[in-house]
Amino acid sequence: MARSKTQYVCNSCGYVSAKPLGRCPNCQAWNSFEEQEPKPASGGRSSLGGAYGGIKGGKVTPLSSVSPREEPRTSSGIPELDRVLGGGLVAGGVTLIGGEPGIGKSTLLLQVADQITRRGGSVLYVAGEESLEQIRLRADRLGVQGDIQLTRDTRAEHVAALMEEHKPALCIVDSIQTVTAEGEGVSGGIAQVREGTAVLTRAAKETGTATVLVGHVTKEGTVAGPKVIEHIVDTTVFLESVGAFRLLRSVKNRFGQAGELGVFEMRGEGLIAVENPSAAFLAERPVGVPGSVVAATIDGQRPMLLEVQALAAKTPFPNPRRVVVGLDPRRVDVVLAVLERRLDLTLGGLDIYVNLAGGLKVADPGLDLAAALAVYSAVVGRPLAENVAVFGEVGLAGEVRSTTASLRRAEEAQRAGYKRLIVPPGLDGVTGIRSVEEAVAAAWKKSAPA
Numbered sequence: 035m036a037r038s039k040t041q042y043v044c045n046s047c048g049y050v051s052a053k054p055l056g057r058c059p060n061c062q063a064w065n066s067f068e069e070q071e072p073k074p075a076s077g078g079r080s081s082l083g084g085a086y087g088g089i090k091g092g093k094v095t096p097l098s099s100v101s102p103r104e105e106p107r108t109s110s111g112i113p114e115l116d117r118v119l120g121g122g123l124v125a126g127g128v129t130l131i132g133g134e135p136g137i138g139k140s141t142l143l144l145q146v147a148d149q150i151t152r153r154g155g156s157v158l159y160v161a162g163e164e165s166l167e168q169i170r171l172r173a174d175r176l177g178v179q180g181d182i183q184l185t186r187d188t189r190a191e192h193v194a195a196l197m198e199e200h201k202p203a204l205c206i207v208d209s210i211q212t213v214t215a216e217g218e219g220v221s222g223g224i225a226q227v228r229e230g231t232a233v234l235t236r237a238a239k240e241t242g243t244a245t246v247l248v249g250h251v252t253k254e255g256t257v258a259g260p261k262v263i264e265h266i267v268d269t270t271v272f273l274e275s276v277g278a279f280r281l282l283r284s285v286k287n288r289f290g291q292a293g294e295l296g297v298f299e300m301r302g303e304g305l306i307a308v309e310n311p312s313a314a315f316l317a318e319r320p321v322g323v324p325g326s327v328v329a330a331t332i333d334g335q336r337p338m339l340l341e342v343q344a345l346a347a348k349t350p351f352p353n354p355r356r357v358v359v360g361l362d363p364r365r366v367d368v369v370l371a372v373l374e375r376r377l378d379l380t381l382g383g384l385d386i387y388v389n390l391a392g393g394l395k396v397a398d399p400g401l402d403l404a405a406a407l408a409v410y411s412a413v414v415g416r417p418l419a420e421n422v423a424v425f426g427e428v429g430l431a432g433e434v435r436s437t438t439a440s441l442r443r444a445e446e447a448q449r450a451g452y453k454r455l456i457v458p459p460g461l462d463g464v465t466g467i468r469s470v471e472e473a474v475a476a477a478w479k480k481s482a483p484a
Contacts, residue, residue, distance in 0.1 A: 042067040045224040068223050105289055108203060108244060111149025114298060114307035115142070117336075118271055118282050120290015123204065123244035127289060128235045130210075130263060132249040133273035138280055138298075139248050142273070142305050143206050144169070144176060146246075151180025155203035158196060162188040162212025163248075176304045190215045190230040194237035202243055207234065209248040210263070231266050277393040279314070280305060283334070293334040312339035312450050315392040321420055325412030328452060329404030330425040330443035331396055337439065337446035339423065341391040342401060344408035349385040360390025361405060362397050369406045369428055376432035376470055379413060386412075400437035402428035403456070406470055407477055418477055423452035432470050434458050 042051045045068055047061035054067045107122035116122045119129070133139050140163075147157040159182050161169055166184050173182075185196065190213050197205055207213060213230035231247065238245040249263065264270050270286040282296040297308040308314050316339055320326060325344040330337060342361070349355060358366045366388050373379040388405055390396060403426035411418060425443050427435040436458040437443070444461050456476050459466025467473045 041070055043070050043224050045227075048224060068225075070225060107289075108150070108155070110146045111153070112142075112146060112307060114296035115146065115282065118284050118294045118296040119269060120284075120287055120294070123246075124268065124289050125242045125244055126239045127269065128231075128238050128245045128247065128267040129269040129271065130247045130249050130267040131271050131273060134275070137273050137275055138300055138305050139273055140164070140208055141172065141176065141300075142282075142298075143208065143246055143248070144172060144178060144182075145304050147182050147204060147206060148173075148176070148178040148180045150204050151182055156200060157182045158193075158200060158202040158205045158243075159184050160188060160193055160205070160207045160213075161186055163208055175302070188212045188214060190233040194233055197234075197237045197241045197243050197245075201241055205234075205238070205243050205245045207245065207247045209250055210234075211250050227263060228266075231263050235266055279308065279311075279392075281394075291335055295333045295336050311336075312446060315340055315394070316450075319391070322417050324415050324417045325408050327404045327408040327411065327418055328423045328447075329401050330423050330447045331398045331401055332439045332443060333396060333398075335439075337442045339447060339450055339452075340394065340396070340401075342404040342408045343387075343389045343391055344405070344412040345387040345389075346381075346384045346409065346412040347387075349383060351385075354381070354383060355385040355387075357385075357387045359388070360393070360395050361388060361401060365399065365402060366405055368430065369402055370409065372428055372430065372432050372470060373406060373409060377410070377474065379410060381409075381413070384413065398437075399427040399435075400425045400443070402426065403434055403470070403473060407456070407473060410474060411477075416478060419454065421452050422454045422456060422477065423447035423450075424456040424473070424477075426456075426458045426467075426473075428470060434467055434469060434473060436460050 042054045044058040044061065044063060044066045046063040046066045047058060049058050049060040051067065057064050058066050105127070106125045108125065109122045110116055131139055147159060151157055159169070161184055166186065169184060183200065183202070187193065193207070193213070210227060210231060214226055215229035215233055234245060234247070247267065264286060268288040269284060271282055271284045274281050274283070278299060280298040280300055282298065284292050284294045286292055297311040298305040299308055316328065319341045327342045329340055329342050331340055356367065370381055370386060374381050386409060388409065404424050406428055407418065407424060425437060427437055429435055440457065440461060444455055444457065444464065447455060455464050456473050457464060457466055459468065467476055
């Protein structure tokens with residue numbers, strides 16, 4: 035009898051090894067390997083007519099005979115969340131939400147459950163992390179009035195049976211790491227998480243229940259077992275903390291645009307949507323200070339105005355420092371090289387600090403021009419006018435290139451009251467600039483000495 039071969043699987047990323055390893059070579063997680071026996075292969079190739087174990091293929095359907103239809107959606111009652119999900123919760127869709135402990139995942143989902151029950155829908159809440167009394171205390175604090183159905187039973191088959199019996203409009207599982215499936219390793223292990231997610235996903239598709247799974251986050255900031263969960267679910271969103279705000283970002287969406295962004299603020303009554311993020315991020319911007327530039331950027335499909343700050347100081351070190359926070363450091367290095375070469379701006383003896391105020395991290399080439407003007411302003415000590423907003427990509431030849439969604443950026447800036455735009459050519463009614471030299475001249479044309 036052939037001896038079964040044991041394999042070891044990383045419970046963070048699903049990497050398979052023939053022997054246990056102290057550190058996963060794929061995701062760099064420590065002590066994450068679990069012993070697992072591989073399942074026997076189903077049916078070998080038969081010698082009779084080339085059939086595979088006597089198994090016949092199933093039914094096939096021509097693509098032309100499939101009628102197109104939009105998946106039915108239900109509003110969550112929170113516009114910012116609907117934006118991130120692509121229009122609302124999809125019937126039968128499975129959403130995975132991840133984030134650090136205490137960031138507000140359970141609070142947000144309890145608010146969604148309240149909104150749905152107020153409209154007459156039913157909600158099943160699987161409480162795997164907290165007791166029912168703890169959920170009641172949070173519900174009282176948030177002012178929840180809907181009658182949500184709670185259960186502490188975290189067995190995947192039992193939750194699926196409840197979904198089949200009650201047909202809820204929404205099922206919340208908090209969290210998926212507490213769900214157990216029969217005969218699939220230890221609770222919270224990679225096999226349990228994978229099988230539990232698969233069981234709940236099948237139940238969601240069969241019953242048409244919109245299902246939200248809460249996922250734990252590892253020390254590296256990723257959802258535990260992402261490679262074995264994310265390909266099963268339909269949508270993956272992350273809730274992260276940036277200063278006083280909470281950002282909800284979609285990284286995968288089968289029913290909408292990935293990369294959408296929602297902005298919330300944590301208050302005593304729960305997570306409150308920020309309807310005007312531009313005003314919120316610019317609320318504390320200093321006026322008339324050198325090195326401060328308002329930049330129009332876009333995150334996902336959402337235009338926003340952010341403040342790019344720069345500071346230049348004489349360095350006491352042989353090699354000057356270059357500190358960049360919130361922007362791509364390599365792009366900022368390119369911008370500094372262009373300023374030195376094209377504008378003869380001496381930066382060799384200066385420490386340069388560039389910061390995207392508010393704590394955001396945005397990898398947008400359209401912020402190049404804002405970084406260039408902020409550094410120039412900090413070095414020469416001349417502030418920009420209050421009503422100026424800029425965007426544009428800076429090339430190695432000193433040219434300013436157009437960016438994606440230029441019209442939406444310009445409309446957001448004008449809506450916020452910024453009348454003067456320093457932007458690449460191509461916008462109707464706006465005189466575009468073609469180089470960093472023209473950008474500098476346009477930025478200080480009213481305050482230039484006679």
